[in-house]
Amino acid sequence: MEIPKSDFSEWYNSIIKDAELCDIRYDLKGFVVFRPWAVMTMNRMFTIYEKELESKGHVPALFPALIPESYLMKESEHVEGFVPEVFWITAAGNNPLEERYAMRPTSETAMYSMYSLWIHGLKDLPLKIYQRCQVWRHETKATKPFIRSREFYWIEAHDAFATEKEAEAQVKEDMGITEKILHQQFCVPFFFFKRPQWDKFAGAVDTYGADALMPDRKALQLPSTHMLGQNFAKPFNIKYMDDNEKEQYVWQTCYGPAISRIYAAVIAVHGDDKGLVLPFDIAPVQIVIVPIVKKETKEKVMKKCRELEKKLSEKYVVKLDEGEDTPGAKYNYWEMKGVPIRLEIGLRDIEKNSVMLFRRDTKKKEPVAVEKLEGTIEKLREEIRKNLKEKADKWFMEQNDKADSMEEFEKKVETRGFIRIPFCTDQMEGKPCAEIIRDKVHANIRGSLYGEKEKPRGKKCIACGKPAKIYLYASRQY
Amino acid sequence: MEIPKSDFSEWYNSIIKDAELCDIRYDLKGFVVFRPWAVMTMNRMFTIYEKELESKGHVPALFPALIPESYLMKESEHVEGFVPEVFWITAAGNNPLEERYAMRPTSETAMYSMYSLWIHGLKDLPLKIYQRCQVWRHETKATKPFIRSREFYWIEAHDAFATEKEAEAQVKEDMGITEKILHQQFCVPFFFFKRPQWDKFAGAVDTYGADALMPDRKALQLPSTHMLGQNFAKPFNIKYMDDNEKEQYVWQTCYGPAISRIYAAVIAVHGDDKGLVLPFDIAPVQIVIVPIVKKETKEKVMKKCRELEKKLSEKYVVKLDEGEDTPGAKYNYWEMKGVPIRLEIGLRDIEKNSVMLFRRDTKKKEPVAVEKLEGTIEKLREEIRKNLKEKADKWFMEQNDKADSMEEFEKKVETRGFIRIPFCTDQMEGKPCAEIIRDKVHANIRGSLYGEKEKPRGKKCIACGKPAKIYLYASRQY
Numbered sequence: 026m027e028i029p030k031s032d033f034s035e036w037y038n039s040i041i042k043d044a045e046l047c048d049i050r051y052d053l054k055g056f057v058v059f060r061p062w063a064v065m066t067m068n069r070m071f072t073i074y075e076k077e078l079e080s081k082g083h084v085p086a087l088f089p090a091l092i093p094e095s096y097l098m099k100e101s102e103h104v105e106g107f108v109p110e111v112f113w114i115t116a117a118g119n120n121p122l123e124e125r126y127a128m129r130p131t132s133e134t135a136m137y138s139m140y141s142l143w144i145h146g147l148k149d150l151p152l153k154i155y156q157r158c159q160v161w162r163h164e165t166k167a168t169k170p171f172i173r174s175r176e177f178y179w180i181e182a183h184d185a186f187a188t189e190k191e192a193e194a195q196v197k198e199d200m201g202i203t204e205k206i207l208h209q210q211f212c213v214p215f216f217f218f219k220r221p222q223w224d225k226f227a228g229a230v231d232t233y234g235a236d237a238l239m240p241d242r243k244a245l246q247l248p249s250t251h252m253l254g255q256n257f258a259k260p261f262n263i264k265y266m267d268d269n270e271k272e273q274y275v276w277q278t279c280y281g282p283a284i285s286r287i288y289a290a291v292i293a294v295h296g297d298d299k300g301l302v303l304p305f306d307i308a309p310v311q312i313v314i315v316p317i318v319k320k321e322t323k324e325k326v327m328k329k330c331r332e333l334e335k336k337l338s339e340k341y342v343v344k345l346d347e348g349e350d351t352p353g354a355k356y357n358y359w360e361m362k363g364v365p366i367r368l369e370i371g372l373r374d375i376e377k378n379s380v381m382l383f384r385r386d387t388k389k390k391e392p393v394a395v396e397k398l399e400g401t402i403e404k405l406r407e408e409i410r411k412n413l414k415e416k417a418d419k420w421f422m423e424q425n426d427k428a429d430s431m432e433e434f435e436k437k438v439e440t441r442g443f444i445r446i447p448f449c450t451d452q453m454e455g456k457p458c459a460e461i462i463r464d465k466v467h468a469n470i471r472g473s474l475y476g477e478k479e480k481p482r483g484k485k486c487i488a489c490g491k492p493a494k495i496y497l498y499a500s501r502q503y
Numbered sequence: 504m505e506i507p508k509s510d511f512s513e514w515y516n517s518i519i520k521d522a523e524l525c526d527i528r529y530d531l532k533g534f535v536v537f538r539p540w541a542v543m544t545m546n547r548m549f550t551i552y553e554k555e556l557e558s559k560g561h562v563p564a565l566f567p568a569l570i571p572e573s574y575l576m577k578e579s580e581h582v583e584g585f586v587p588e589v590f591w592i593t594a595a596g597n598n599p600l601e602e603r604y605a606m607r608p609t610s611e612t613a614m615y616s617m618y619s620l621w622i623h624g625l626k627d628l629p630l631k632i633y634q635r636c637q638v639w640r641h642e643t644k645a646t647k648p649f650i651r652s653r654e655f656y657w658i659e660a661h662d663a664f665a666t667e668k669e670a671e672a673q674v675k676e677d678m679g680i681t682e683k684i685l686h687q688q689f690c691v692p693f694f695f696f697k698r699p700q701w702d703k704f705a706g707a708v709d710t711y712g713a714d715a716l717m718p719d720r721k722a723l724q725l726p727s728t729h730m731l732g733q734n735f736a737k738p739f740n741i742k743y744m745d746d747n748e749k750e751q752y753v754w755q756t757c758y759g760p761a762i763s764r765i766y767a768a769v770i771a772v773h774g775d776d777k778g779l780v781l782p783f784d785i786a787p788v789q790i791v792i793v794p795i796v797k798k799e800t801k802e803k804v805m806k807k808c809r810e811l812e813k814k815l816s817e818k819y820v821v822k823l824d825e826g827e828d829t830p831g832a833k834y835n836y837w838e839m840k841g842v843p844i845r846l847e848i849g850l851r852d853i854e855k856n857s858v859m860l861f862r863r864d865t866k867k868k869e870p871v872a873v874e875k876l877e878g879t880i881e882k883l884r885e886e887i888r889k890n891l892k893e894k895a896d897k898w899f900m901e902q903n904d905k906a907d908s909m910e911e912f913e914k915k916v917e918t919r920g921f922i923r924i925p926f927c928t929d930q931m932e933g934k935p936c937a938e939i940i941r942d943k944v945h946a947n948i949r950g951s952l953y954g955e956k957e958k959p960r961g962k963k964c965i966a967c968g969k970p971a972k973i974y975l976y977a978s979r980q981y
Contacts, residue, residue, distance in 0.1 A: 048617055052571050053604065058617055061562035061632065068563060084539035085546060089654055090568075090637065091590075093530050112569075113594040114606065117641035118587040126531065128592065128606075139526055139536055154539065159568065163595035176567055 026361060029298050033241040037169075037293060044301055044362055046292070047170040055168040055175035062362065063171075063288060065309035067178065070284050071157060073210060073307070074180050077202050083153040083182055088135045090158070091126040096134040099260040103133060106227020110162040128161040133228065133253075133279065136183050137261040144275060146266045147187060151195075155182040171289035172245065172503050179283040185258075185275040187265060192252060192276035196233060199250035199280040200475070203235050206282075207247060212304055212413040213237050213290045214421035215247055216443060218472030218498060221451040223459060226279075230254035236471050236500075237290045238442045242424055243501040244471060245290055248282040294417050295386075301363025302385055304413055305406045310344040312337055312402065313359045317352050317371030329375050333368065333398070341402065360385060365409055366402060386412050431465075431487045434499065438468050443500050445474075447493030449486035458488035462499060471498045504839060507776045511719040515647075515771060522779055522840055524770070525648040533646045533653035540840065541649075541766060543787030545656065548762050549635060551688060551785070552658050555680050561631040561660055566613045568636070569604040574612040577738040581611060584705020588640040606639040611706065611731075611757065614661050615739040622753060624744045625665060629673075633660040649767035650723065650981050657761040663741060663753040670730060670754035674711060677728035677758040678953070681713050684760075685725060690782055690891040691715050691768045692899035693725055694921060696950030696976060699929035701937060704757075708732035714949050714978075715768045716920045720902055722949060722980040723768055726760040772895050773864075779841025780863055782891055783884045788822040790815055790880070791837045795830050795849030807853050811846065811876070819880065838863060843887055844880060864890050909944075909965045912977065916946050921978050923952075925971030927964035936966035940977060949976045 026043060030036045041047050046063040059067070075085070091114060098104050112128040115121060129135060136154070144152060159178045168174045182199070186192045200217055207213050215235040225232035229251040236244045257263070258274035267273050295302040305311055316323075316330045327347075334345040344364075346355050352369065359367060369381040369390075380398065383390045386409050393401050424442025428434035437444050449455050451473055459470045473495055481493040504521060508514045519525050524541040537545070553563070569592060576582050590606040593599060607613060614632070622630060637656045646652045660677070664670045678695055685691050693715040703710035707729040714722045735741070736752040745751050773780040783789055794801075794808045805825075812823040822842075824833050830847065837845060845861040847868075852858050858876060861868045864887050871879050902920025906912035915922050927933050929951055937948045951973055959971040 048620070050620060051567055051613075051617065052574065053567060053569055056567040056569060058567065059565040061564050064563045064565055067565075085542045086539050087537035087542050087545075087656065089529055089531060089534040089536065090639070091531060091534060091654070096530065109596040111596060112592045112604075114590045115593045116591040116603075118589060125594075126590075135529075139529065142526070142528060159565075161568070176569070178565065 026298060026300050030240060030296060033239065033293070036296070040292065040296060040300055040361075041170050049170060055164060057170050057174055059178075059285070062309055066291075066303065066307050067284050067288050069307040069309075070211070070287060071178075071180065073206055074202075074282055074284070075155070075157065077206060078155050078180070078182055081153070081198060081202070082151070083155045083184075086154045086156055087158070088129075088132055088139070088156060090129055092129050092132075092135045094125055094127060096138045097127050099134060099138075100228045100257055101260075102256070103228035107131065107162075110164065112161050112163055129158075130160055130162045131281070132156060132158070132160075132181055133183065133257060134261075137257050137263060137277075140183075140185055140275075141261050141263045144185060144263055144265050147268070150185060150187045150265060150275065151191060152185045153182065154184075155180055169503070171285050171292070174285075177283055178285045179281050182280040184278045184280075185263060186277070187267070187273070187275065189254070189276045192254075192278050195278045196250050196252050199248075199278065200233060200235075202280075203248045203250070203282070207235065207287060207290075209414070210304065210306060210410070211287065211291055212410060212417050213247070213287070213294050214414075214418045216471075216498070217475035219451075219475055220249075220472040221455060221459065221470055221497065222453045223456040224470065224472070226251045228253065228256050230256060233475060234472065236443070237294065238421055238424055238500075239290075239293045239503065241501075242440070242442045243503050244443070244469070245286070245293075245503045247287055247290060248280065250280040251278060253277040253279060295413055296363070299357075299388075300361030302413070303363035303365060305365045305409050308363065308365050309342065310359075310362070310364045311341045312343045312366045312368060313355075313364045314343065314345045314368045314370065315352055315355045315359075316345075316347070317369055317374075319372075322372040325375065326370060326372055330370050333370070333380070333395075337399070337402070340399075356383075366405060368398075384409065428487065429484060434462075434468070434487055435466050438466055438499070438501060443471060443498045445496050445498050446487045447481035447484035448495055448497040449489055449491045450494050451497060455486075458486055461488040467501065468499045469502045471500060471502075473497055504776060504778050508718060508774060511717065511771070514774070518770060518774060518778055518839075519648050527648060533642060535648050535652055537656075537763070540787055544769070544781065544785050545762050545766050547785040547787075548689070548765060549656075549658065551684055552680075552760055552762070553633070553635065555684060556633050556658070556660055559631070559676060559680070560629070561633045561662075564632045564634055565636070566607075566610055566617070566634055568607055570607050570610075570613045572603055572605060574616045575605050577612060577616075578706045578735055579738075580734070581706035585609065585640075588642065590639050590641055607636075608638055608640045609759070610634060610636070610638075610659055611661065611735060612739075615735050615741060615755075618661075618663055618753075619739050619741045622663060622741055622743050625746070628663060628665045628743060628753065629669060630663045631660065632662075633658055647981070649763050649770070652763075655761055656763045657759055660758040662756045662758075663736075664755070665743060665745070665751070665753065667732070667754045670732075670756050673756045674709075674728050674730050677726075677756065678711060678713075680758075681726050681728070681760070685713065685765060685768075687892070688782065688784060688888070689765065689769055690888060690895050691725070691765070691772050692892075692896045694949075694976070695953035697929070697953055698727075698950040699933060699937065699948055699975065700931045701934040702948065702950070704729045706731065706734050708734060711953060712950065714921070715772065716899055716902055716978075717768075717771045717981065720918070720920045720979065722921065722947070722978045723764070723771075724980070725765055725768060726758065728758040729756060731755040731757060773891055774841070777835075777866075778839030780891070781841035781843060783843045783887050786841065786843050787820065788837075788840070788842050789819045790821045790844045790846060791833075791842045792821065792823045792846045792848060793830050793833045793837075794823070794825070795847055795852075797850075800850040803853065804848060804850055808848050811848070811858070811873075815877070815880070818877075834861075844883060846876075862887065906965065907962060912940075912946070912965055913944050916944055916977070916979060921949060921976045923974050923976050924965045925959035925962035926973055926975040927967055927969045928972050929975060933964075936964055939966040945979065946977045947980045949978060949980075951975055
């Protein structure tokens with residue numbers, strides 16, 4: 026890495042290329058190729074999410090990637106939100122199609138058309154289905170690998186319930202999953218914001234987004250969970266017969282962790298001047314072994330390295346680097362790739378019956394006795410997680426600030442993260458004030474902090490000057 | 504199940520619906536929804552294939568689902584083979600696109616455009632990349648769930664080598680993977696046929712297909728592996744610098760296990776009059792526990808059931824059916840769903856410290872002492888696999904036949920499987936003879952049996968009457 030992380034935008038472009046995460050040379054604007062080192066991590070992230078969703082009663086299904094126009098058009102707000110970004114298929118072979126098909130920008134309309142056929146009575150509820158897939162949106166904003174592209178990979182979970190209360194509990198469950206995986210396992214801190222009414226998911230009653238901060242202090246929107254109420258149940262006619270033999274519309278929620286974008290957050294939050302720093306559990310290689318050999322010691326050293334490789338491979342993903350490069354070049358390479366633990370083994374180590382262990386996250390090196398190696402690695406697995414999380418949490422919390430006037434906000438937004446401001450309202454009437462902030466300060470309202478009870482007293486909306494009813498948070502954004 | 508398997512076509516449609524594998528009511532011709540019970544099995548099949556491919560040095564990547572027209576048009580045979588089936592994207596939002604994009608019908612052209620950027624020298628070879636994805640083809644033939652649809656799920660592995668010899672070895676390795684997984688693990692028998700020149704993959708030098716037999720004795724084409732030679736390397740300009748500093752084109756192979764289609768074979772080959780019969784390792788539920796309770800014994804029985812559920816869940820996927828239905832209804836339901844092992848537990852079993860164990864594949868029931876249960880199940884896992892494989896192999900081998908004249912072939916093709924016939928040639932000049940067989944007998948040439956050395960002596964091609972140079976196999980097909 027030649028570019029320091031302090032120059033974040035350039036650092037990001039450079040690590041994407043140097044660590045071979047993604048190739049932007051595919052000849053289709055806004056589309057990229059996800060390369061093996063990235064996909065291996067993303068696959069681990071997918072598996073962690075899928076397991077968690079299944080443990081909460083979700084089952085997987087696969088719906089067509091193409092959506093008939095008639096399905097897509099059923100919910101009017103949804104249409105307005107997504108149709109401007111839809112890719113349309115209009116021909117097959119040499120013939121035009123009779124009806125054009127949309128490539129799914131999201132799957133509500135594909136799935137709920139079937140839900141109305143599958144749900145009849147209370148025995149069919151709750152229905153909790155997730156799908157692992159990609160979606161396509163003709164983004165007009167600038168694209169950036171993993172952060173925003175016209176094709177991205179996600180899981181979308183779509184749940185239907187008999188009661189509003191169960192749907193509300195599901196929203197909380199989804200947020201719990203985000204906290205457990207994204208924060209506790211991937212060590213990416215974020216705030217949950219309830220989006221203002223003008224910025225919720227197209228068709229939702231309420232949207233709760235998890236917003237992380239990139240190193241340049243711009244917000245990155247991560248998994249959102251949406252309370253859909255009966256907004257889709259009505260146009261899609263999803264009803265069940267209740268105990269009194271009366272037809273009732275279901276209550277719905279949906280949740281969409283975009284794995285490719287979460288991967289961007291992992292790269293950006295943990296990386297450093299030397300390259301990637303990957304959490305142990307999602308690293309494609311968890312331990313790299315670098316032999317330190319001279320011609321005359323090669324046989325003995327390689328034998329020991331292979332022994333350790335075999336043993337550690339029972340539990341971890343281990344790579345023994347037998348390449349021709351110098352040890353120093355190998356160190357740099359695997360540090361850049363973000364491998365959490367490196368073992369260096371030379372003749373002197375073997376004589377002392379120890380190995381040199383390097384931790385990518387702290388960049389510290391120390392000798393470890395061979396008989397203590399497995400125990401040490403098992404302890405490090407948790408220590409690395411804890412260290413990455415604490416470091417990220419600390420930085421994240423330091424970036425947050427408050428501002429009570431437009432002037433103060435304008436100044437702080439250049440150098441700070443999420444900034445709390447008094448605001449007139451998060452209902453639709455507040456939209457013009459959000460537009461002032463967007464146009465004047467190039468910042469965006471993220472919403473109200475989930476769980477925050479405090480109300481502004483005697484303060485004024487920083488945009489319109491009317492009495493402020495609520496605290497909202499604002500920041501620059503990706 | 505009300506329809507016996509002897510009426511295969513109706514049985515298949517009925518099991519798809521009754522076991523909730525797939526919904527054909529999605530309003531887009533040729534597209535279906537894959538329902539959870541099917542996707543859970545398909546996901547296990549994907550994982551088995553991915554692990555095996557990775558153990559052979561493949562790494563995963565993800566290429567865009569959309570292919571620029573300029574990429575698709577580079578290899579002329581490939582164009583001819585696939586373009587008539589391509590779905591075209593011509594608009595985004597309300598605007599026409601400048602260049603139309605193809606939805607990938609297969610990924611050679613997307614991937615090899617990048618391979619030419621990634622491969623420079625011997626250090627970049629071999630390159631072995633696989634992608635788990637779906638592809639889209641505007642099939643004009645009749646579609647049938649899992650067997651043929653306009654969207655299907657597969658893994659495609661695309662490898663590049665410095666030498667022809669390595670590429671040939673890869674073709675054999677791919678065939679080994681097919682044998683290991685499809686035959687040994689999924690218990691689906693097949694023949695490897697080297698396709699005649701007129702029926703190889705568009706752009707390949709040679710194609711080796713694995714053909715299974717459905718119960719109606721029609722062939723079902725399963726994973727194919729293709730020797731591409733330098734047919735793509737040249738138009739895509741994939742070259743490396745050899746040791747003499749001379750530029751050389753790479754040699755390529757590709758391999759495409761279509762998971763959704765393999766799933767069709769698993770359903771069809773193992774199913775019976777009661778429904779699905781799933782191999783233990785890919786069953787979404789491996790063991791179902793059915794409590795036999797009266798009001799007064801319920802507490803005691805359920806306690807034991809939960810105990811066993813907990814214990815067995817450490818190793819297997821276990822479902823305790825606590826539903827309201829009668830035990831008999833539960834038996835029928837889980838038999839229809841294909842769950843390999845059922846445990847029935849009532850008060851009398853508890854008193855004898857045993858459970859009643861039912862095997863779906865043999866339909867045999869016997870009491871097993873609780874302390875021997877885990878050992879018994881572990882043994883059964885292998886026994887079930889062996890039994891399914893032997894049964895399927897036996898039936899498969901019995902279906903094959905020979906015919907030396909068109910009359911004999913025409914008669915046998917109605918009731919037999921793969922029929923060996925003397926044929927003029929499997930080179931392009933033999934195509935008119937294959938067309939006679941197709942048009943007259945509605946049967947298809949599958950190719951020459953891989954590994955068969957025997958040549959026809961003094962026999963004549965059953966279509967043109969010229970001296971036969973080769974034995975080919977023919978059958979009806981899906």
